[in-house]
Amino acid sequence: xxxxxxxxxxxxxxxxxxxxxxxxxxxxxxxxxxxxxxxxxxxxxxxxxxxxxxxxxxxxxxxxxxxxxxxxxxxxxxxxxxxxxxxxxxxxxxxxxxxxxxxxxxxxxxxxxxxxxxxxxxx
Numbered sequence: 001x002x003x004x005x006x007x008x009x010x011x012x013x014x015x016x017x018x019x020x021x022x023x024x025x026x027x028x029x030x031x032x033x034x035x036x037x038x039x040x041x042x043x044x045x046x047x048x049x050x051x052x053x054x055x056x057x058x059x060x061x062x063x064x065x066x067x068x069x070x071x072x073x074x075x076x077x078x079x080x081x082x083x084x085x086x087x088x089x090x091x092x093x094x095x096x097x098x099x100x101x102x103x104x105x106x107x108x109x110x111x112x113x114x115x116x117x118x119x120x121x122x123x
């Protein structure tokens with residue numbers, strides 16, 4: 001089992017950058033596939049990015065490809081989401097998630113979720 005805590009959200013102007021962090025508990029963090037998702041009141045939870053247990057494989061949503069970068073530091077039990085060239089449509093609550101199986105964009109494939117961090121991009 002792993003517990004996840006996101007941080008780094010906030011208010012930023014369009015074109016700016018933010019880096020989200022997700023700290024995981026437990027000695028087995030390095031064995032988990034990690035993902036980032038986002039959700040707004042009007043939309044279902046949307047896949048953003050995912051990374052394999054060793055960082056060797058990544059997957060991105062088309063909407064963020066070329067702007068966002070997912071990475072991880074297993075020594076620090078942390079996964080990051082570097083968000084550049086932010087747009088107002090990136091405004092959402094961002095969640096990190098973990099699973100032991102596969103790098104996937106499907107939310108129900110993930111077993112553990114953080115509480116979320118709000119990102120607001122002003123125009």
